[in-house]
Amino acid sequence: CLGFYSNEFCHPQVRLQVQNVNKPMYRGTFHCFQSIIRQESMLGLYKGIGSPMMGLTFINAIVFGVQGNTMRMLGRDTPLNQFLAGASAGAIQCVICCPMELAKTRMQMQGTGEKKSKRKMYKNSLDCLVRIYNKEGIRGINRGMVTTLVRETPGFGVYFLAYDVLTRSLGCEPEDPYMIPKLLFAGGMSGIASWLSTYPVDVIKSRLQADGVGGVYQYNGIMDCVRQSIQKEGWRVFTRGLTSTLLRAFPVNATTFATVTLFLMYMREGGDYVLGKHLSIKLKPSGLT
Numbered sequence: 001c002l003g004f005y006s007n008e009f010c011h012p013q014v015r016l017q018v019q020n021v022n023k024p025m026y027r028g029t030f031h032c033f034q035s036i037i038r039q040e041s042m043l044g045l046y047k048g049i050g051s052p053m054m055g056l057t058f059i060n061a062i063v064f065g066v067q068g069n070t071m072r073m074l075g076r077d078t079p080l081n082q083f084l085a086g087a088s089a090g091a092i093q094c095v096i097c098c099p100m101e102l103a104k105t106r107m108q109m110q111g112t113g114e115k116k117s118k119r120k121m122y123k124n125s126l127d128c129l130v131r132i133y134n135k136e137g138i139r140g141i142n143r144g145m146v147t148t149l150v151r152e153t154p155g156f157g158v159y160f161l162a163y164d165v166l167t168r169s170l171g172c173e174p175e176d177p178y179m180i181p182k183l184l185f186a187g188g189m190s191g192i193a194s195w196l197s198t199y200p201v202d203v204i205k206s207r208l209q210a211d212g213v214g215g216v217y218q219y220n221g222i223m224d225c226v227r228q229s230i231q232k233e234g235w236r237v238f239t240r241g242l243t244s245t246l247l248r249a250f251p252v253n254a255t256t257f258a259t260v261t262l263f264l265m266y267m268r269e270g271g272d273y274v275l276g277k278h279l280s281i282k283l284k285p286s287g288l289t
C-alpha cells in the first residue's frame with residue numbers, strides 16, 4: 001500500500017464537487033472541513049475510506065507493475081514511451097478504481113444535504129457495491145467508467161512523464177545527499193501535475209457517480225452533466241474541490257514515488273537503479289539512462 005490512492009482522505013473534494021450550487025452547504029475547502037468535523041466529528045472526514053483502502057493495494061501494484069512492464073516492452077526510454085506506459089497503467093487500473101470511487105462517493109454523499117436520506121442506505125463500502133450490483137448489475141458498479149478512463153488514462157501518462165522529467169532534471173542520484181528531498185519533490189509535483197491535467201473530468205465523474213443518491217437522478221449522461229454544470233455554474237465549476245485535491249496530492253504522491261524509488265533502489269545491489277521513470281533504469285554518472 002504505497003501512499004494512499006485516489007482521494008479517500010480528500011473528503012471535501014467530493015462534497016464540494018457535487019453540492020447543489022443553488023443551496024451550497026459549503027463556502028469552500030476550509031468551511032467544508034469545519035462543517036464535516038462539527039456535524040460528523042473527525043470520523044466524518046474518513047467516510048468511505050473502506051473502499052479505497054481495500055482497492056489501493058491492488059491499484060498501486062497494478063499501476064507500477066503495468067507501467068514498468070510496458071516500458072520494458074516498449075524498449076526505448078523516451079518521453080512518449082513514458083507517457084504511453086503511464087497511460088496504459090492508468091487505463092488498466094480503472095477496473096478497480098471506478099467501482100472503488102463509486103462506493104467512496106456514495107458513502108460520502110449519503111446523509112448529506114438535499115440528498116439526506118432518512119436512514120443510511122449503505123453500512124460500508126462493500127455493502128454499497130453489493131447493493132448497487134444487486135439492483136443495477138455489472139453496469140451499476142461500473143457507473144462513471146467512461147469518465148474514469150478519460151481522467152486516468154492521460155492523468156497517469158502525465159503522472160509518470162512528469163516524474164521522469166523532474167527526476168532527470170533534478171539529477172536524483174544515489175550518492176546525492178539531497179536525493180530523498182528531490183524524489184519527494186518530484187513525486188509531489190507529478191501528483192499535482194497529474195490531477196491538474198484532468199481535473200475537470202474528475203468533477204463530472206464525481207457528479208455522475210453521486211447522481212441518484214437518495215433516488216433523484218439529475219443527469220442523462222456525460223454531455224448532459226457537462227452542459228448542466230456549465231449552464232448553472234459557469235466554467236468555474238471545473239475547479240470545485242481542486243484546492244483540497246492538490247493539498248492531498250502533493251504529500252500522497254511524494255510518499256508514493258519516493259517509497260517505490262527507494263524500495264527498488266535498495267532491492268538492487270548498491271543503488272545502481274533508481275525508479276527515475278519506471279523501476280529499472282540503470283544509473284550512469286551522466287544521469288538516468
Ligand SMILES: NC(=[NH2+])NCCC[C@H](N)C(=O)O
Pocket residue numbers: 004005006007151152155156159191194195196198249252253
Ligand atoms: N487521476 C489522477 N490524476 N491520477 C494520477 C494520480 C494517482 C495518485 N495515486 C493519486 O491518487 O493522487
